Amino acid sequence: MARYTGPKTKIARKFGEAIYGEDKVLAKKNYPPGQHGANRRRKTSEYGTQLKEKQKAKYTYGVLERQFRNLFEESARTKGITGEVLLQLLESxxxxxxxxxxxxxxxxxxxxxxxxxxxxxxxxxxxxxxxxxxxxxxxxxxxxxxxxxxxxxxxxxxxxxxxxxxxxxxxxxxxxxxxVPQREDIPETIKEQLIVELYSK
Incomplete structure (x- = not known):
């Protein structure tokens, strides 16, 4: 997958968070993009929730899939809590x-x-x-x-x-x-444990 260069607001609306910084459109339309975005009530599966969290982390830090997996594998080999180490590697x-x-x-x-x-x-x-x-x-x-x-x-x-x-x-x-920053100092709202669970399947 190539690096995403499309509309930033579309991605922010997908996750319901201003992951690219302040966003006026997101403030007005805080629902997913698309024709049925405002009326979508489909329940997300456990896998879907974990995948969404991984995608959010990737878009937030601007990392491609292979880079992200390599960072995860490195964090899994490193001493410490895998999810926290992953965020610390991204912050570095x-x-x-x-x-x-x-x-x-x-x-x-x-x-x-x-x-x-x-x-x-x-x-x-x-x-x-x-x-x-x-x-x-x-x-x-x-x-x-x-x-x-x-x-x-x-x-x-x-x-x-x-x-x-x-x-x-x-x-x-x-x-x-x-x-290296401690987890409590990193302001991102990423639930890193969900990413660990996704890759541990």
Missing amino acids: RLDNVVYRLGIAPSRPAARQIVLHKHITVNGKVVNIPSYRVKPGDVVAVREKSKSLEVIADCLAGFNHSKYPWIEWDESKKGGKFLH
Whole structure:
């Protein structure tokens, strides 16, 4: 499956949550898309509920099916609670860290900024969105990209104390990835246990 580039509101309405950020249409139409969306009363099966949760996580973090399965398999091999480890691995992706730092308005925008070589990790340009950021790494805007209007607009007024696992340095226009976030600190409303149950079948 190729990366989804269609209407974001359609996906947000499918899950009933603003997974791509603030959405005016979702506020007015908080029911599934389609001709019978408002009147659909079909009961979802246990498998359907688990699948929906996995799809929601994939769309939220912008990860493809094979990447997601590989991350799940890695989290299953890692010491700790599998579902929590999975979310921690997703949070450690470079595009997600760029988004959390407020350098980009959304994860798809953060992915594009990374691909266009505007981001450095420990002073070296990295253009791989799935790059795994490790504790102690410094993620910053590349020197010649600091004047970009889209980045400057995003950083203006952003609350950099929002996420306790990242420390922002205004002079460097970058942040230090202090540690892997704890589950209670990750704001996403994903029910990771349902994903674990789905893959454990």
